[in-house]
Amino acid sequence: MSISLTRYLVEEQRAKGHIPPELRLLLEVVARACKSISHAVNKGALGGVLGSAHTENIQGEVQKKLDIIANDVLIEANEWGGHLAAMASEEMDDIYSVPNRYPQGEYLLLFDPLDGSSNIDVNVSIGTIFSVLKKTSSSTLVSKEDFLQQGSQQVAAGYCVYGPQTTLVLTVGDGVAMFTLDSEQGSFILTQDHVQIPLETQEFAINMSNMRHWDKPVKQYIDECLLGKEGPRAKDFNMRWIASMVADVHRILTRGGVFMYPWDKREPLKPGKLRLMYEANPMSWIVEQAGGASTNGKMRILDIKPKELHERVSVILGSKTEVERITNYHLESQSI
C-alpha cells in the first residue's frame, strides 16, 4: 500500500494533532511547487531554463534563470491560499507580504528556491530548501522582524532534491520522512519514515580548495581524517563534495557523514557562506530530527538569534559523534 504525502499529513494530524489544516495546505502547496520546479529542471535545455539571468541577488551572486523561475513558482503557488502572512527568499532583498487581495494567514515561509545553482548547467543534483515559522505579532502588517526567530521556533522544514529521483524530505518536529515523486501518478509517495543518521561515519564533505583559509579546529579535524588508518582516527575516510547542500545533506541522511561549510579567512568579517534562515536552520532541524547534530562550532545553530534576514553562518552538521568531536576541537582552540 502506498502512502501519499496528503495521507501522511492527514494521519499524522489525526494521531498527534501537530499539523493543523492551514499548515497541511501550506506543505501540500510547497510540494506542488517543487513538482513544478522538478518539471522545469527535467526539461533543461529543451525548456530554455539553463544559463544565467544576468542579474544579481542581494548577496552579490549572479542569478541563474532557474533561481528566478523557482522563486516565481514558489511565490505564485503560495500567495493566494490564505495560509501565509509573508514569504522570504534568498532571491529577494526584502520580505514578500501576501497581497491585500488575498486573505492573510499566520504562517511565514522562507526558502532557498534553487540550491546548488552552480550545478544547474552541468546536470548535477540541485534542490529547494524551505522553513516555516509562525507569526508571533498580532499586527496585520508583517515586517522583517517577524521572521527573525530562532531555528528552534520552526514548525516545519524540508527540502526537495532534484536528482536521479525527485525526493521531498520533511519534518514537522516528529522525526523525518522521505517522499519520492511518482511522476506517472504526479504525487509524492512515502518511501522512508523515521530516518536516522548513523552516529559515526567515515565520510566527510567540505570544499577542500579552501583548506588554506580554514581555522585551526577544522584543519585539525580534516588533517586527522586524511591520515586515515595510520593516523589518530585509525580508519580511512572518504570524501564527497557535490556543491549543493541539499544533495550533500541528503547523502548524510541516507548513509551518514559530516558536512562543513565553516567560517574561513577569505572574507573574515562574514560568519560563513551559507545563509542561516533558509539554508542552515531548516537543514539543522532536519538533521537533529534524524538523530544528528548541527553547530556553528560554538553553539547549536537552532539557538542562534538572527539579526538579519540574509544573515550568514558557519555550518557543521551530520553524524552526532563527529559533530561533537569537531565542537570539542573548537572548544580546545578557544581555551588556548
Ligand code: AHG
Ligand atoms: P546556492 O546555490 O543556493 O547559492 O547555494 C550554494 C551553496 C551550497 O548549497 C553549497 O554547499 C555551497 O554553496 C557550495 O559552495 P562552493 O561553490 O564554495 O563549494
Ligand code: MN
Ligand atoms: Mn543554497
Ligand code: MN
Ligand atoms: Mn539558492
